[in-house]
Amino acid sequence: MSCEDWKCQLGTTTTKPLLDPQNLLVKTAPTVVSTSWYEAPDLVWLTDWMNSEEISSLDELKGQVVAVKFWTLGCINCIRTFDEVEALYQKYKDEGFTILWLHAPEFAYERKLENVENAVEKYWLSFPIALDNDFTTWRAYKNRYWPAFYLIDKEGNVRYTHFWEWKYEEKDIAVQELLAE
Numbered sequence: 001m002s003c004e005d006w007k008c009q010l011g012t013t014t015t016k017p018l019l020d021p022q023n024l025l026v027k028t029a030p031t032v033v034s035t036s037w038y039e040a041p042d043l044v045w046l047t048d049w050m051n052s053e054e055i056s057s058l059d060e061l062k063g064q065v066v067a068v069k070f071w072t073l074g075c076i077n078c079i080r081t082f083d084e085v086e087a088l089y090q091k092y093k094d095e096g097f098t099i100l101w102l103h104a105p106e107f108a109y110e111r112k113l114e115n116v117e118n119a120v121e122k123y124w125l126s127f128p129i130a131l132d133n134d135f136t137t138w139r140a141y142k143n144r145y146w147p148a149f150y151l152i153d154k155e156g157n158v159r160y161t162h163f164w165e166w167k168y169e170e171k172d173i174a175v176q177e178l179l180a181e
Helices: 082-095 113-122 136-140 168-180
Strands: 015-019 026-030 047-050 065-071 097-103 129-131 148-152 157-163
Touching (some): 047 113, 065 082, 082 097
Antiparallel strands (some): 015 026
């Protein structure tokens, strides 16, 4: 197997069938979730939950596949991921998948709850969202980027990460793989 594009990015060599919609032939796609993982840091000092009740710990979500996504409302790269992440959430939410969007502000105006609420309404975001204005969960993840996507398996381990935009199909495959485990 050659390491082209994203195919060997995580160092895995396992494969699984993937239907190619172009010609309806079955291709072989590599597993994208990491075979080496680490325990996901817990949620720390998050406030002002939107679209859900407060989630105080990842332990409340054990048995589910969870994506933790760091974003900020003024980040164009974050805004360009809204539709993709919403589609991923809608596609798998009934199968045990949830996304926690943690808003970590880059600028002072992004710290205001009202501005975040306006963005949530403007972009019709439906998944659980909380504020991380003090960057406590951000620091627990040792995160440095907006947007950042951490995919956590049913046991609470980070198995896939992606920073910035793109790799939508890869994220979809990673969610499928973790849901199937």
